[in-house]
Amino acid sequence: MATSRRSYLDYNATAPMRPEVAGEMARVFMLSGNASSVHAEGRAARAEMETARERVAALVGALPKNVIFTSGGTEANNLVLSPSLRRAGKLGARLLLIGATEHPSVLGGHRFAAETVERIPVDVNGVLDLPWLKARLEDAGDSLVLVSVQAANNETGVLQPLAAIAALVREQGGYLHADAVQAAGKITLDMAALGVDVLTLSAHKLGGPKGIGAVVLASDRIEITDRLIRGGGQERGYRAGTENVAAIVGFGVAAEIARANLSEEAARIRALRDEVEAEIRRLVPEVTIFAASVDRLPNTVSFAIPGTRAETALIAFDMGGVALSSGSACSSGKVKRSHVLDAMGVEPAVAEGALRVSLGWMTTKEDVARFAETCERVASTLYKRKANVA
Incomplete structure (x- = not known):
């Protein structure tokens, strides 16, 4: 029995979910304003969102303006893994290299043609084969590459050497995405120190609510021109739709607690x-x-x-x-x-x-x-x- x-x-x-998160979300659920409205109620909702944006940014060493809220880690990965991800004024990636042990939302959620995707092998411990990656990046020549790797594996907990990977990608002029869903709030993450171009996050892995995540860009020069959800101009045009203010606030509270402790x-x-x-x-x-x-x-x-x-x-x-x-x-x-x-x-x-x-x-x-x-x-x-x- x-x-x-x-x-x-x-x-x-x-x-x-942490009780502090639930308490703040319950309070915000009662706010009546749409965060896109200009009246006092709308501005109050917007202020709650921007405080949360600052807290999520602080967790990974980013600027608040470069945090884009999504419905979770899966949507965030789907949005990022596009040939349209690029630095402003530059070309997008022609080739996608994915770690062989990535989450299914990366392995099956990208928007590259099948013939332009390759998997990076790992060793017996699940750590990426860096010599293989270095040789493949060199072989790519002038064809820009997007590399996508987990900061930490969800099954084994293995940490990938992101700074070393970033150095290889930077040499080739490519782009590096790190799925940090499992790592955020458990280990220190600093985008600038790591040299990562874009991170993806999810609130419910660190005591926040389900159904809210984020794309975090290293700078406002990194852009994704092909958006998944089109409509209004919310989230700098990256993700249309009325924002889930309560969930965003819960994400922010969870991020703040995780960073502090x-x-x-x-x-x-x-x-x-x-x-x-x-x-x-x-x-x-x-x-x-x-x-x-x-x-x-x-x-x-x-x-x-x-x-x-x-x-x-x-x-x-x-x-x-x-x-x-x-x-x-x-x-x-x-x-x-x-x-x-x-x-x-x-x-x-x-x-x-x-x-x-x-x-x-x-x-x-x-x-x-x-x-x-x-x-x-x-x-x-x-x-x-x-x-x-x-």
Whole structure:
């Protein structure tokens, strides 16, 4: 039977909304003005939006005027990944290079012709092959390239070397997009220091509301001329439609809290993650922990217990009061094999058992203890049973 006690350890899927966010959103829901109107009510709504824009910009070291609000990370990625992205007065990209472990909204959401898209291979840890990228950029010659990579992988937490990638792209004269949906609020991001041309963000990964995200441009000289949603002139013409002021405000509050507590919270969560890993290794010495030897998000553990299937293990954890993810759940809620682990060269039999623990602002040592208790039961009933049968 399912326990009444629950530990939510699936923050990379979505983070619980912070109470401060909910409180500010409830207040703003009662504002009557349209942010595009010139009367006092409209100006009040606009002021709320601009404060939020400043807060989101501060999270990634950008200027507020270069933050464009969207309905989420998926729309933001779809908007950015267009041949029309360019520097003012320059040509757009002719070739799109995408990391092999990118989110589906990048792999399937771009607007380039299929024959102009190539995937950048990764090593066994999921880190981009920089020599391959350097050679491919050199081969491109005068044909400008748009490179799109995740700052942090949603399944494994692996961090990509964005500054090194940016240096290679800059040499070729191309453009660099970083999907920072998983990284924002968990690690320090500074667009200028990294040399990234455009970032994409999503509020619900850092304790904000679902249904709001952003495109952040490095400067107002970066432009996207082919817009997805056309109509009015909202968001500097990049995204038509009456703005969702309450959600935008919630995004801003979540961004401000994340920025203020970033170092302290990252250290706290990293310590909890290390406890989770230690417990997994204690209970299942033969466990595979993916990308354990490279830089990862402080909150993420991706692992596989030998001989188990993710579907079965997820149900067992859920019945034990622990919410995890396979890291590869599709929109139907079913589990399919991870393209991320495939790109890393993980054997199919191992990849089919991959699970992901992702921690966040509400995670406590008690949650780690509950995970360990449940993991012990899962290991004894699934892993050991499988070992005995073998």
